[in-house]
Amino acid sequence: MQRAVAPEPRTADVVPMPPGPTPASVSLARGAVRRPGPGLAEGDATSDFEQLRRTLRTIKTARFNAADRLELKRMLSLFTMAMLALYVGGLTVWLAVHAAEIDTATGRVVMLATIMSSVLSLCLALLDWSGGYQLQAYHLKRSGQAIADLLEELELSRPAGSAALVAYRRRFGDLLRGCGCNHQQVDYLLARADETGCGRDKAWAHARYLADVYALHGAFLLAPPLTLLMV
Secondary structure, rough: OOOOOOOOHHHHHOOOOOOOOOHHHHHHHHHHHHHOOOOHHHHHHHHHHHHHHHHHHHHHHHHHHHHHHHHHHHHHHHHHHHHHHHHHHHHHHHHHOOOOOHHHHHHHHHHHHHHHHHHHHHHHHHHHHHOOHHHHHHHHHHHHHHHHHHHHHHHHHOOHHHHHHHHHHHHHOOOOOOOOOOOOOOHHHHHHHHOOOOOOHHHHHHHHHHHHHHHHHHHHHHHHHHHHOOO
């Protein structure tokens, strides 16, 4: 008798077994699970939020520093002009009283100091008028207060999405453009030095501040007395 031979399975009847997981497929699957949805990842959102908050805090402090510096320069300008006017009045009276007692060289030096005081007073008045210290200080103070309000709103809401952070950045840019004037580098250096707490940065920033505020007015106040030393 002939043995029955089972028919060979056809290709269509063979059901392929799914292959086992490979390292590449596992990696792709894990990557798909970790892939964030729309918006920023949590770490990126936190980093952008902290960067925006630091920027707002620094610019806010710089604006208030600029307003205080300009108000101080205006006060120093008024004081310096008053002192120069006293120089002119005092030297004029002194010349009138001692005209018969002083020699020609001394009279010329005193007259030079008197003219110098008048010219310096006029120059300082023109600088104060062209600088617009009071008006700029007013606008910078308002800008600093508006940025402070925006910073407080940002810290209370703590947005995590990119759209919300972009909206805050746009509002921040609108505040800067709407001010009409800007702070100077010395104001920014003071703000950064206060944040970092570095002694060398603080010393350099305060040295720049003193030179910006007091140098010109000090030179104007010292020029007439130094001229009188030529007598």
